[in-house]
Amino acid sequence: MSIEANNKVLEARNVNKYFTIPVSFHVLKDISLCIERGEFVSIMGKSGCGKSTLLYVLSTMDTDYTGELYIAGEKMTGKSGEELAAVRNSEIGFIFQFHYLLPEFTVLQNVMLPGLKLGRKSADEVRHDALEKLRLLDIGEQADKLASRISGGQKQRVAIARALINQPDIIMADEPTGNLDSKNSENVFNILRQLSHEQHLSLLVVTHDHDFAEKTDRIIIMEDGRIVG
């Protein structure tokens, strides 16, 4: 693998996707894109143009597409569900628009779970890492609360901490600030910005927020399932 290839954290080649239900619908049209290591990229576009759909394909959760997908130089297309789960576990962090924490687990447990699943470190080390991430996001003192008992902004930060726990190559986020007030959304942006700078983390964020997008390294604009800029 060349150094150049190694620098491409994520690459999509000629990705096409169709929905067949209720009617045949070409939702992603010949998408090719590439994210470099440490790059902070945002995706914008009208509602319904296919941003979320693209993100699900890129995150390996959706395998019903044609074309090719590479993560950290490795081809994802054609891998088994089991293998893709392992890739998601170790190489991708995902932040949803809604917070999506496990409500019956504590904040700390939520952050720890992907780390425990990976099993590269002992439970104590994972706990230590998780506390560190929580502190980094300024919610260390919430660690032992149930995830259902914290505020929306706090949940979003817990979700970011969870995305970071296995030191992934790339973090994908679907409207991470979509339901936050401007102050909280500013806050989340700053955290992400800082991560990409300090930890050379690649970020791919879908957003409707122009101010947010303006501040990222690159903006990908989508229209009707196509990348137009």
Added chain:
Amino acid sequence: MNWTVILSISKTHLLSRLKQSSIAALGVTFGIGTFIILVSFMTGLNQLLDNLILDRTPHVHIYNEIEPSAQQPVELLEEFSEAFNIIRSVKPKQNQEKIHNALPLLSHLKKDTRVRGVTPQVKAQVFYLAGSIKLNGVVQGVDIMEEARLFNIDDYIVQGEPQDLARNDNAILLGAGIAKKMSLEVGDKLQVATAGGDLFPLKIVGLYQSGLAEIDNVQSYTNLKTAQRILGEGNSYITDIHVKLLDMRKALEMAEEIEDQFNLSAVDINRANAQFETGTTIRNIITYAVSITLLVVAGFGIYNILNMMIYEKMNDIAILKATGFSGRDVKMIFISQAMLIGVVGGVIGLFFGYIVSVLIDHTPFETEALPTISTFPVNFNPLYYVIGIVFAIASTFLAGYLPAQRAKKIDPVEIIRGQ
């Protein structure tokens, strides 16, 4: 697969729905507990009844049956061998009840390696006389010590000891029913009259109660010699021979051998007690049918609760899958929940079943019919506890499998989109 994580997730799921999980486990507890109680009690009862029969029933009973000859004289004649012989009104020939050459036969049987013991008996039809009452009955002459050793007759001697009879040639062990009818007690005297009219005074040294009224109302025991004397016969006069084997399953083969070799009737224990086998089988079928029904009901409960749980946990499943748990991990999370319910409910069920069995075992149960027992019979065979827990785990596994399979197939994208 990382079992610690999977188990800790399923534990959290179960504990956060403690009420539902407990109800599901309670279903299993009830099913397994009932199984243990039923099976312990039923098999205890089976054993008791079997022992009741097996203890005192000879494995092979040899006697001389009075029956018409299978071959009539005309068939022996050569000139009629081709003919179609019709013989009307065939009657058995007058035959002695006595077993021919009984003493050599006894010693022959005793030498057989399959045989644990042999007891000779003399049956005598008599009348019991006491005061003005006259009752029909049977006196059985036995070697009482051998009967006690091989057929546990001492369990049924409700007053007196076998030794009392063995020591005294003018003694009788009277059937409890007869004693009651004639208002006789141990120590009293009664007379026994033969069909020929001879009278024999005998002393009552004990009472015998089998629990079966038909027997207790007619049958008494004396020494072999006493019975022979009542009949006016010598010491080679034996009417029945009881054989106890080391292995009961050899009874049929032994009985057939004896019939062939000695031209006697020999009945093996299984033929004599076929109806008991049937009773045992039916009780077993009832036990398992009831238990399986209860477990199926419990299984449906678990199936329902897990299905509901999975429905409520769609989001959790999507998150777990999005953060790197595979379909198999998710499936295992739910199967392990079902099995935790099964194990916990099952173990409590075993415990519950054991406690109730102990209670039953200590419940007084006194009945005339069963003089050897004082409490309900319960069988504490550990095998049933193993079967119980295997049952619990297997049925909860089955109940959990389908919902877990559904959880495995859930598409996280669909859930995340649906939000």
